[in-house]
Amino acid sequence: MSDFASSALNRVIIHLDLDCFYAQVESVRLGIDPASPLCVQQWDGVIAVNYAARGYGISRHDRVDTVKEKCPSCVLVHVETVGFQDQHFQEKDNSNVTEHSHRKSETKVSLDRYRDASSRIFKVLSSFVDRCEKASIDEAYLDVSEELKMDTEERAYYFETKFQPFGEVNAQIPESLLIGCAFAAKIRYAIYSQFHYTSSAGIAENKLLAKLGSSMHKPSQQTLISPQSVPYLLESLPLKKLRSLGGKLGTLIEEKTNARTAKEAQSITLEEWNEIVGRDTAEWIYNLVRGIDYSPVNAREITKSILAAKTFKAESSWEGLEKWIKLLAYELCERLSKDQAMNSRRPANLVIHYSSVGHPSCSKSIPFPCGKDKVHLLTQNAMKLLKTAKNFRFPCSRLSLSVSRFHSITSEANSISTFLRVDEGRHTNDVPSESIQVPSVIGLPENSLEKSISNMNDGPLEKYSDIKSEPGENEDYILAKRLQEEEWSKLRNTKIHANDDERRIKRKKKGQLQTLDHFFRPSSEEKRS
């Protein structure tokens, strides 16, 4: 609300990171002991490895054969896949059946499970903090500078924190950061008690340092990077460990300088940075290697774009491509429908990406089409876009559909201002004309005022015509609500003592120093489902 937090000189930032997130989601969902090795499989590879499996030397990027060699007892859970089964969209291809059901050549991966788990977690986060930024499906930055009122007993939580090596727990550490540690522990504990997911956290004055902290002690622990420990930390820290220097930019710097650690890079002057990276990024990097980062935590818990993609074996016919586009369109529409029910918004932009073998990938975009049968509309538009794209060629091996530029359609759904805003940027399609360079959009109605307004009220929520829904208003919203309710009632049944806070503080008073790890690794009889 106010800008105080982001402009304050001494901020308190938490970076929160769920441990091997996909693996945890599956292990909780299937009721598998987190102490037994588990990997999440995607086709022939694994994309998430739990800590027990890491103990066997298994890493992401291993193939399933290798995983089985390294640990024959490792549980492999395939990600959810979606596809068509004779004309019908097959929503959930249940994972723990045979590998055979995951037909790479007919289905695509769906990350829905993890997105759902993620959004439930973010609801908890936002119940604790106003300024919460979704950094990825399993990571968040929290600016708690303004939320640091906490009574003395609760502050005892900060003893859960690992302090950065060389740092000391002493009076030098700003009180605010210590309370931040207590806050982080409290939040992590809430996530654990509600979902049984463990997480790691870093607590520091800025995002850069907080992110470094969260990765220092994993899993299920948290780390404070105190201001006075920063010089020691940066002394031995490889340059490439700094956020955004992990890729080509980091390599470029290594090539052009002798610096390999952040400390070494501190001897590079602003002028020299100008030469190396250009004026725009010079000052930013100059600060970065000193552990200085002014970037604010932007309050945003939902994504700015939604994408569905598929890589497939080289395809050379329009019919073959259309099959994939249809599947992508279907998945996209499902997610959009849910998104709209939850976030009261809809996209203004539709993009198709395509990669032909041996060529760099390209993309084309159009205003998001308006109309009833969205799956059909998206499919038609995407096909047309491909057919008219000058640089499209067979064989094609990858396609994606994505949407972006969301506009809110909340309270003022009926207002003219919304109507004008949502419709703007679409007017080029009022006169679909092949002669104009701007690609036209198939299916835009003759744009009568009535039609557009009716689309606004119940329109975007409409399901696809082949899955008809009652004409009643906001059916999707009601459905989403109900699903949400069911989720929550499930959670309520497995609820873990709401007053654990008090219980643990009492224990502490008794002089039994407990660590969060104790809570995060419940004994087996404490576990449920």
Add this chain to the structure above:
DNA sequence: ACGGGTTAGACC
């Protein structure tokens, strides 16, 4: 063995 599906942001 940089897999495959997602997201965000910078840049021209």
Add this chain to the structure above:
DNA sequence: TGGTCTAAC
């Protein structure tokens, strides 16, 4: 604005 490229998970 549209499109490409980079970085990250």
